Amino acid sequence: MTDRPSWAPQGIDLTVPSVSRIYDYFLGGSHNFEVDREAARIAIKAFPSIPKISQENRAVMRRAVRFAMDRGITQFLDIGSGIPTFGNVHEVAQANDPRARVVYVDNDPVAVAHSRAVLEGNPNATALAGDLRDPLSILDAPETRRMLDLDRPVALMLVAVVHFLPDDERPEEIIAALREALAPGSAMVITHATLDGPTPQGQRGAQEVYQRTATPLIMRSREELERFFEGFELVEPGVVPLPYWRPDTPPSEDDDPGVTHGLAGVGLKA
Numbered sequence: 001m002t003d004r005p006s007w008a009p010q011g012i013d014l015t016v017p018s019v020s021r022i023y024d025y026f027l028g029g030s031h032n033f034e035v036d037r038e039a040a041r042i043a044i045k046a047f048p049s050i051p052k053i054s055q056e057n058r059a060v061m062r063r064a065v066r067f068a069m070d071r072g073i074t075q076f077l078d079i080g081s082g083i084p085t086f087g088n089v090h091e092v093a094q095a096n097d098p099r100a101r102v103v104y105v106d107n108d109p110v111a112v113a114h115s116r117a118v119l120e121g122n123p124n125a126t127a128l129a130g131d132l133r134d135p136l137s138i139l140d141a142p143e144t145r146r147m148l149d150l151d152r153p154v155a156l157m158l159v160a161v162v163h164f165l166p167d168d169e170r171p172e173e174i175i176a177a178l179r180e181a182l183a184p185g186s187a188m189v190i191t192h193a194t195l196d197g198p199t200p201q202g203q204r205g206a207q208e209v210y211q212r213t214a215t216p217l218i219m220r221s222r223e224e225l226e227r228f229f230e231g232f233e234l235v236e237p238g239v240v241p242l243p244y245w246r247p248d249t250p251p252s253e254d255d256d257p258g259v260t261h262g263l264a265g266v267g268l269k270a
Contacts, residue, residue, distance in 0.1 A: 019164060062087050064155070074100040077138075081157070094122075102124065139178070156188045158188065183269075185269065239265035
């Protein structure tokens with residue numbers, strides 16, 4: 001029998017790995033179960049670069065938040081936000097402007113419960129249970145309506161989440177529904193796994209691990225990812241490997257080449 005940690009909500013199946021808890025493990029977090037750690041270790045064995053990709057995803061997220069703030073955007077909708085570790089959206093945004101408002105959304109009860117605990121006492125940030133597959137329920141949620149003014153620009157954060165939507169779930173239509181709800185001047189941030197890069201076989205090995213979860217990992221090319229930005233104007237440098245999206249310091253030849261198996265792009269709604 002698996003012991004249930006005190007922080008784990010009742011009803012969580014401790015025998016099935018969760019993508020948000022695996023991601024938490026890659027980032028060095030502690031809100032994961034042994035089933036998640038075992039899946040993560042298998043993924044790392046197949047593709048040792050995967051923790052670094054997770055860290056690069058977070059770094060792009062922080063740079064994208066600063067980009068949005070520089071454009072005067074102070075509202076953030078982070079869907080598939082995962083379990084908060086360090087450098088979360090609200091920390092980056094509110095360090096720039098304490099009035100910045102953030103709504104976190106995740107379908108993992110552990111992620112939502114822990115996010116609410118982290119945000120206790122923060123009047124400008126909240127977390128809700130929701131699923132990217134049902135965008136209208138997220139947009140119409142009382143927490144979203146209370147926290148965000150959708151008549152003003154919002155930064156939509158889809159960091160390391162769209163690659164869990166297979167084509168038959170129509171990700172382009174889901175993103176279009178979210179886009180239509182956003183005011184002109186809004187931004188959309190997407191990061192996504194890809195086989196493009198120097199070690200596709202390792203990435204395929206990691207992909208096999210996610211087949212054990214409820215949300216298998218879908219790899220897409222740069223061209224496929226660019227289609228998700230219909231209705232947005234891609235900002236420079238376009239859809240590029242994670243380390244190349246507006247880096248604080250130029251990438252080095254000594255960097256792990258495996259991190260180029262993640263793509264990032266940011267678009268602005270006219």
